[in-house]
Amino acid sequence: MPVERNNDLHRVVIIGGGFGGLYAAKKLGNAPARVALIDKRNFHLFQPLLYQVATGGLSPGDISSPLRGVLQRYKNISVLNGEVVDINTDQRKIILSDGEMIYDTLIVATGTSHHYFGHDEWAQMAPGLKTVEDALEMRRRILLAFEAAEREPDPGKRHALMTFIIVGGGPTGVELAGALGELARGTLKNNFRNINPAESEIILIEGVDRVLPTYPPDLSAKAETKLKKLGINVRTNTMVTDIQNDTVTVRSSDHTEQFHARTILWTAGVKASFIGEVLARRTGAKLDLGGKVLVEPDLTIPGHQNIFVIGDLANFSHQDGKPLPGTAPVAMQQGEYAARVIRERLEGKNPLPFRYRNKGNLAVIGRNAAVADLGFLRFYGFFAWLIWIFIHIRYLIEFDNKVIVLFQWAWNYFTRNRGARLITGNDPFPLVEVQEKKVATLGKK
């Protein structure tokens, strides 16, 4: 059923279906332009809730929306499942792993991936949290560690199995630590017969002097207090210097220390998508130290008015002098801005530069607690947590009517249950390193 095509229409290609790309596409819905959204995956992922999948509270389907479904009512938009490998800016052409595509205007919104600060070999031992597969791998490791501990007679090894180290005290690390604390001390409390999950040690390691370093200091202090109440061992001013199997070596100001932990989770660093380098090579665009593309006040690349870079991949420093943070609200506003500029240019107008309107930042620390920084107002506790819930639900509903997540949360809240505690994968039962020929607890004596 070939669709009739108007070949005179302006062609917009958007690379990446995250918050930036998806909001750009929605704002271009029914515009006088042909729009293609390219993504490696067939769904938009609500990344801010990925830590809930990693700790068994939500299923991947709860926080994902099929891109085709979200955009189906805009007949001028097509979705393409594909992988971009290069961009030919001279011929205005996207090179895919299996094809090419012409653009008149390009919006690049490919975001970031994990960054191990030059220690890529740590990735295997300390998985990050960017994709659905990452989250399922974390969930798998966390749950398998408890399973192995239940069967481990050696107290030292058992302690290592019940020790969880989270590297990185930004919002993801703080939220993950809080959720893990509640999993161990709440949900799993009566699940085992030989171990008490509440005795788990959860260590949150942060290099600078406070958690949530991008928040105001008083909220960082509140967050730390709340984490400690949940039994999290918070170690600030502490750098990871080595990770070997189940040993993490850290350095504080005055000494070096080692932790033995079977489960190490990485929420420390991000690096820009390689598409940033491609753009630099092809257009001479400048990158910052993290590989992000320095953009003009209208989010385009210098000398390339028809190439926008938005979201986590962009370094926008024309407001208050410092770069905007890599958050969902920034990406969404930039996506909408780029779409508006394209529409206005098509109407012959002269668009204004981008301005980020900061509506505040929120981070949640377990049940009933969050910190909120609304600029003019900072607060924490139950009320901040409620606001956090409602903001997240609002976005989820906007995308795909995920009312279901609200019910799931309400249910988890009242029952303290987390129903998605599945160990899945190709190799469903490798007991980390299986203890040799051990007689299971029930049989002996």
Place this chain on the structure above:
Amino acid sequence: MPVERNNDLHRVVIIGGGFGGLYAAKKLGNAPARVALIDKRNFHLFQPLLYQVATGGLSPGDISSPLRGVLQRYKNISVLNGEVVDINTDQRKIILSDGEMIYDTLIVATGTSHHYFGHDEWAQMAPGLKTVEDALEMRRRILLAFEAAEREPDPGKRHALMTFIIVGGGPTGVELAGALGELARGTLKNNFRNINPAESEIILIEGVDRVLPTYPPDLSAKAETKLKKLGINVRTNTMVTDIQNDTVTVRSSDHTEQFHARTILWTAGVKASFIGEVLARRTGAKLDLGGKVLVEPDLTIPGHQNIFVIGDLANFSHQDGKPLPGTAPVAMQQGEYAARVIRERLEGKNPLPFRYRNKGNLAVIGRNAAVADLGFLRFYGFFAWLIWIFIHIRYLIEFDNKVIVLFQWAWNYFTRNRGARLITGNDPFPLVEVQEKKVATLGKK
């Protein structure tokens, strides 16, 4: 936190956490016995709804319940994540891949797996539907086929990509065909720009003369009518003789035919778990042609009063002369029966033989339609569908308070949406066999 143990207590080991094993365990909760439930997975899977995961309607977490959570309130029950490799009936010992366990009474409930009738090489091309991973693989293949079709310019190849063959017209095949029909003709209707998913061909192949062969003939006829209304091509009296890449060869009474389809789904045969053979070798128990263990009127193995075999692995033929079907209600009742026998024996009583109380059979064929056989009453249509919904919800709620599934269903019903349409896996974007260097649709002309 070692738990105090009473070593004089009777030791019951249950192998398998499906319907049979889990119901046995629950009925032994707080009994004067020490109970261990062993399963390879850490969760119970509500298999009758697995086809909903395969077609993007539900997430795996929606139909799974962590075994430890379900059984946590019974302090005499421990759950063991482990793989049974052998049973030493002389020493009353279970041999695990990494340990051993002593039993006084054993309940074997390890069920069945796929069976390709001597053509194991078909498994790669035509995946079955027994595990969460199976369902995700089906979902992945189905969704990738549409993605590839959207980009395929050759009409013949496009048709093969949009052809889905389901081998086996039992309840799973019928339900899968119905859900696939609704996915293609409803949910995905407006998702694509170059193809019309409603033009997909869905072929259901059944070897005998009607679908749902274990149901009364009039209900089979109703089911077939409903499937045809959904646009399913129903081929009865048709045997698959060969599967090669994307070509399925079938034989009807009078001729041979070939279908070209990229997606082939297998719901045809099951074979008994290998534990059946282990039991036969160790105890001399007899197996039927499908490898199921012939059990006594009290579900034990001849000469081994302390070994029960229940659920799909058991062949119980002491009622009406023919074996009971491999359904969830049979497994649940047998699990409860085995538990009751153990309790009564401990009290010195003499238990009665097992009787299956048939409360009816139900199969659903898409939105609003099901067939129900309650023995004294047979009916179909919307009312049967409602009953089906309520029965399934009731069981889900019983296990893990999965009220959420009810909301999810209600939502899917009213919006015709299926939110869990994720393509996940290690290799998120292999375009089946990637078409060489094809210019994507938007770019050309």
